[in-house]
Structures are given as C-alpha cells and as structure tokens.
Amino acid sequence: MIKLDARNLSCPEPLLMLKNAIKKNKQGEDICLLLSSQNALENCKRFAEKAGYTVSVAEAEYGYQLVMKI
Amino acid sequence: MKSFIKNNWAYILSGVAIGLVAFALTLLGNPANMGFCIACFLRDISGSLGFHGAKVVQYVRPEIIGIVMGAFAISLLKRDFKPTAGSAPALRFVLGAMVMIGALAFLGCPLRMVLRIGGGDLNAIIALLGFIAGIGVGVIFLNNGFSLGRSYDQPKAEGVVAPVISLVLLFVVIFFPALLLFSESGPGSMHAPIWAALVAGLIVGIIGQRTRVCFAGGIRDAMMFKQFHMVWCLLSIIITTLVANLIKANITGTPMSFSFDGQPVAHSDHIWSVVGLFIVGLASVFLGGCPFRQLVLAGSGSGDSMVTVLGMIVGAALSHNLGLAGAAANATSAGGVSDTGSIVLIVCVVFLFIVGICCRRKA
Numbered sequence: 001m002i003k004l005d006a007r008n009l010s011c012p013e014p015l016l017m018l019k020n021a022i023k024k025n026k027q028g029e030d031i032c033l034l035l036s037s038q039n040a041l042e043n044c045k046r047f048a049e050k051a052g053y054t055v056s057v058a059e060a061e062y063g064y065q066l067v068m069k070i
Numbered sequence: 071m072k073s074f075i076k077n078n079w080a081y082i083l084s085g086v087a088i089g090l091v092a093f094a095l096t097l098l099g100n101p102a103n104m105g106f107c108i109a110c111f112l113r114d115i116s117g118s119l120g121f122h123g124a125k126v127v128q129y130v131r132p133e134i135i136g137i138v139m140g141a142f143a144i145s146l147l148k149r150d151f152k153p154t155a156g157s158a159p160a161l162r163f164v165l166g167a168m169v170m171i172g173a174l175a176f177l178g179c180p181l182r183m184v185l186r187i188g189g190g191d192l193n194a195i196i197a198l199l200g201f202i203a204g205i206g207v208g209v210i211f212l213n214n215g216f217s218l219g220r221s222y223d224q225p226k227a228e229g230v231v232a233p234v235i236s237l238v239l240l241f242v243v244i245f246f247p248a249l250l251l252f253s254e255s256g257p258g259s260m261h262a263p264i265w266a267a268l269v270a271g272l273i274v275g276i277i278g279q280r281t282r283v284c285f286a287g288g289i290r291d292a293m294m295f296k297q298f299h300m301v302w303c304l305l306s307i308i309i310t311t312l313v314a315n316l317i318k319a320n321i322t323g324t325p326m327s328f329s330f331d332g333q334p335v336a337h338s339d340h341i342w343s344v345v346g347l348f349i350v351g352l353a354s355v356f357l358g359g360c361p362f363r364q365l366v367l368a369g370s371g372s373g374d375s376m377v378t379v380l381g382m383i384v385g386a387a388l389s390h391n392l393g394l395a396g397a398a399a400n401a402t403s404a405g406g407v408s409d410t411g412s413i414v415l416i417v418c419v420v421f422l423f424i425v426g427i428c429c430r431r432k433a
Contacts, residue, residue: 008154008220010358010374011287013431015295016212038150039282047295062223 002029006044007036007062014040015047022051028070036063081303084281088303089310091270092185095133097318098262102334103189105311106133106274107182108361109173110335112379113386113395114258115239118250121387124395126256130243132264134365135236136271141279141369142233143272150279153229155373157221161425162374165353166381167388168418169361172349174386174395175342175407175415177335179361180285180350184304188311190326191333193343200344204351205289208426212294212355217431221374229371232379236369240268257335279370284363286354337399339406345415346396346407352422356429 002021006014014035021031031053035041041057041064048055053068075082092105104110110127117128145151173179176197178186183201186194208216242249243264253259261267277283281303288300319326330338337343354360357378359367364382367375389395394414399405407415 008157008222010157010218010221011284012212012291012294012358013217015291019295036154037152038148042282043291043297047297 002031004031004033006040007034009040011039012043015043018044018047022048022053025070031066031068033066033068034060034062034064035066041066078299078302080281081283081299082306084277084283085303085306086310087277088274088283089185089188089307090314091273092181092307093311093314095262095267095270098266099260100262100267101257101260103186103191104178104182104257104335105185105270106362107178107185108134108365109170109179109382109386110177110182110257112170112361112382113174113389114253116383116386117258117390118252120251121383122390124390125251125258126253127258127390128251128253129258129261130239130250131261132240132243132267133271133274135240136268136273137275137278137362137365138232138236138369140272140275141366142230142275144276144279145370148280151229151371153224153226153371153373154221155224155228155377157374158218158429159374159377161218161429162357162378163381163384165357165422165425166364166378167385168422169350169353169357169378170382170385171389171394171414171418172346172353173361174389175346175411176350177337177396177398180347180354181360181362183347184285184307185311186333186336188308189315189333190312190328191336192328192330193333193336193338193340196340197343197347201286201347201351202289203344204348204353205286205355206293206351207348208286208352208355209290209293211426212290215430216356216426218356218358218429219431221372224373228373231373232365232368232376275366275369278362278366282363283366284359286351286360287358287363289351290355331399333399335398337396337405337407339396339404342396342407342412342415345412345419349415349418349422352419352426356422356425
C-alpha cells in the first residue's frame with residue numbers, strides 16, 4: 001500500500017501529492033491518504049474517483065483517512 | 071450537458087449569486103464595478119484605521135466583516151472550523167503585502183477584475199492575461215516541489231482571531247465611529263448602507279466557505295488537474311454582472327460602455343496592470359488562495375491566512391504612503407502607475423521568483 005500524509009498542507013499540495021502517486025502507481029496498489037480538511041477531502045475524492053479508484057473515507061481525530069483501490 | 075450541469079450546478083449558481091450580490095451593492099451605493107473588491111476594501115479599512123493618509127479611500131467596509139463572519143459561522147455549523155497556523159507565517163505576511171501592492175497597481179483584486187470585465191472594462195481583460203501568466207508560473211513552481219510547509223493544529227483562540235477582530239471593528243463602527251477615519255469624497259465615501267453591506271458579505275462568505283471559491287485556485291486547478299468547476303463559477307460571475315449591467319443600461323437609457331477609456335476607478339496603464347496581476351496570481355498560488363479565499367480561510371480558523379490578510383492591510387498602507395498604487399484616470403489625467411510603483415512591482419516579481427526557487431518541499 002502506498003501511504004501519503006498530506007495533513008495540514010496548503011491547497012493544492014494534497015491533490016498534487018495524490019496526482020503524482022496515481023501517476024506512478026502502475027502496479028495498481030492501494031493508496032492510503034491522510035488529510036486534515038474537508039476541502040482537501042472533496043478535491044482528492046473527486047480526483048481519485050475520476051481516475052477510476054474506489055474511495056472509502058474514515059473520519060479520524062486529525063481529519064480523514066482515505067483508502068483508494070483500483 | 072446533463073452531467074455538466076449535475077457536476078457544476080453548485081459552482082455556477084454560486085457565481086450567479088456572487089454576481090447578483092455584487093451588482094446589488096453597486097446599486098445601493100458602492101462604486102461602479104466595485105460591488106466587491108477584497109484588495110480595495112482592505113485598503114479602505116487600512117485607511118480608516120489611519121495606517122495610510124489617502125483621504126479618498128478610508129472606510130471600514132462591512133462586506134469584509136461579513137465575509138469573515140459568514141465563513142466563521144458556516145464553518146462552525148458544518149464542522150469545518152479548524153484552528154491551524156505555523157506554515158511560514160512571516161513569508162506569508164510579506165507575500166500578502168505583495169499581493170496587495172500588485173492588486174492596487176491594477177486597481178482591484180481578482181474578484182474586482184472579474185466584476186470589471188462584466189462591467190465592460192476592457193482594461194481588466196488585458197490584466198487577466200497577467201493574472202493567468204502569474205498562475206501559470208506558480209504551477210511550474212508547484213510541479214517542481216514548491217511548498218510553504220505544513221501548518222500545525224492550534225488552540226481555538228488562534229482560530230478565532232479573524233472573527234473577533236471583525237466583530238470588534240463592527241462594534242467600533244456602530245458605537246464609536248469617531249475613532250475611525252472616513253472619506254468625505256472619492257471611492258471611500260461611496261458605499262452601500264452598513265447593514266446591506268454586512269448581509270451581502272455574510273452571504274458571499276457563506277458561499278465562499280462552502281464552495282471554496284478561489285479565483286487563483288480555479289485557474290490553477292484547470293491547468294494542473296484539468297478540473298474546471300471553479301472556472302465555470304468565474305465565468306458565471308462575469309455573465310451575471312454583464313447581463314445585470316445590460317439590463318440596467320436598458321432601464322436607465324445610458325448605454326453600457328465596452329471600452330478602455332472612461333471606466334470607473336480604472337486606468338489604461340496596461341503593462342503595469344499586467345505585471346500587478348501577475349504578482350497577484352503568482353503570490354496567490356504560493357499562498358494557496360486568492361485574497362478572497364484568504365479572508366474565507368481566516369474566518370474558518372486559519373491563522374496563516376489571517377497573517378496574510380494582515381500583510382495585505384500593511385501592503386495597502388505601503389502602497390498609498392509610498393505612492394505605489396495606480397491612480398485612476400479622470401478628466402485631467404490618464405492615471406496609471408508611478409515610476410516608483412513600477413520599480414517596486416519589478417522588485418516584487420524578482421522576490422517572488424527567489425521565493426519560488428528557495429521554498430521547496432523536502433523529499
């Protein structure tokens with residue numbers, strides 16, 4: 001699983017981090033992304049779903065944990 | 071078409087609402103094509119507090135208070151209020167000041183740029199090219215690892231600084247106006263009634279917080295991620311104000327003017343308008359949002375955005391005290407940016423490139 005920590009980063013760094021990870025993910029590994037804001041959650045979820053991933057979201061003390069599977 | 075509307079209706083409607091509210095404010099007394107202007111309004115507040123001595127631009131704009139309070143209220147209600155700070159605050163302060171210096175050279179923030187385009191001001195279309203170019207350069211830096219670093223969770227007291235200051239300002243305006251300076255002529259003296267302006271700000275602040283409207287972010291995301299929803303929001307603001315202005319022209323019998331000359335609170339010093347908005351675009355990408363977005367984030371708990379707003383207020387004071395701001399054209403003068411202003415704009419561009427090169431994310 002690819003793990004990304006994008007908590008407390010300014011816009012659009014979380015989305016850019018995810019975009020780069022998806023680009024490199026030729027093996028189709030699951031991606032786990034930690035986020036701290038609703039804004040980043042909406043953007044990243046929309047982007048991953050458009051890229052063909054199934055996204056599950058869990059709320060955490062710090063914000064959100066997204067697990068993306070293809 | 072169906073899926074386009076399904077995916078973008080909230081952004082298009084937000085744009086229509088912002089355009090209508092802005093237009094209504096001009097009918098109620100705000101200067102023409104200035105229903106909202108985050109840069110101009112923060113500059114007016116800066117003047118009203120005595121930070122600068124430009125007597126024609128001094129007023130505590132309730133729209134700014136409303137935007138912050140609207141964003142604050144809705145972020146609390148939607149559990150989106152999050153006190154954070156600590157991501158390069160001093161640099162953000164300086165970048166905020168530069169955003170303001172760039173915006174005041176052009177005579178407007180990106181929101182006013184959009185409203186000016188909708189009002190038939192062709193100068194704003196030229197300046198838009200500079201804004202897009204600045205964002206494009208910012209995207210190149212982002213793709214090469216630009217970052218101002220992480221912020222950190224903070225106590226609630228840090229997150230409520232912007233709403234509390236806004237409330238204090240509102241209290242002083244209502245009960246102790248003698249403490250503040252108010253323009254007796256010029257754009258600062260032209261304003262909608264205080265409650266109308268406050269409600270307008272609240273509405274736009276709520277919309278901005280929920281739909282994340284950002285004028286720099288919209289163009290940036292279209293370039294970086296091929297996500298266009300915010301671009302539709304910008305276009306719907308332009309179309310709404312354009313249609314509203316055309317209807318007004320039809321009713322009043324005064325034809326709308328699509329021109330470079332004779333536009334309200336504007337000049338045709340194109341080179342420096344382009345450079346000014348280039349600075350706004352590039353610095354806004356570095357900051358993670360345009361001036362409007364910074365206000366909304368400040369209301370949602372971001373201490374970093376509040377520091378940026380304070381930087382903008384100081385930048386406004388510098389702009390006017392040092393004669394850097396663009397002068398609006400009038401019957402006797404073509405207006406434009408002074409030689410000193412031009413030099414400072416170039417210095418800002420150089421500074422921004424240095425910041426872009428120096429601030430890279432650690433691998």
